[in-house]
Amino acid sequence: MFCxxxxxxxxxxxxxxxxxxxxxxxFPLYVKEPAKELQ
Structure with missing residues (x-):
């Protein structure tokens, strides 16, 4: 039950x-896509 x-x-x-x-x-996990927006 607890599990x-x-x-x-x-x-x-x-x-x-x-x-x-x-x-x-x-966060590094999502650097792939958001990196484009940051630059």
Whole structure:
């Protein structure tokens, strides 16, 4: 039961972080696309 909750929490957390990183474009994971905009 706890593992299920943990998995759900991590999934939701990652989706939120993923969207945040894409919007900000300041993190190495998303240097590929946002780098064009920064330059």
């Amino acid at each position: 299920l909750f943990l998995t759900f929490a991590l999934t939701f957390y990652w989706i939120f972080i993923d969207d945040t990183l894409r919007l900000s474009g300041r």
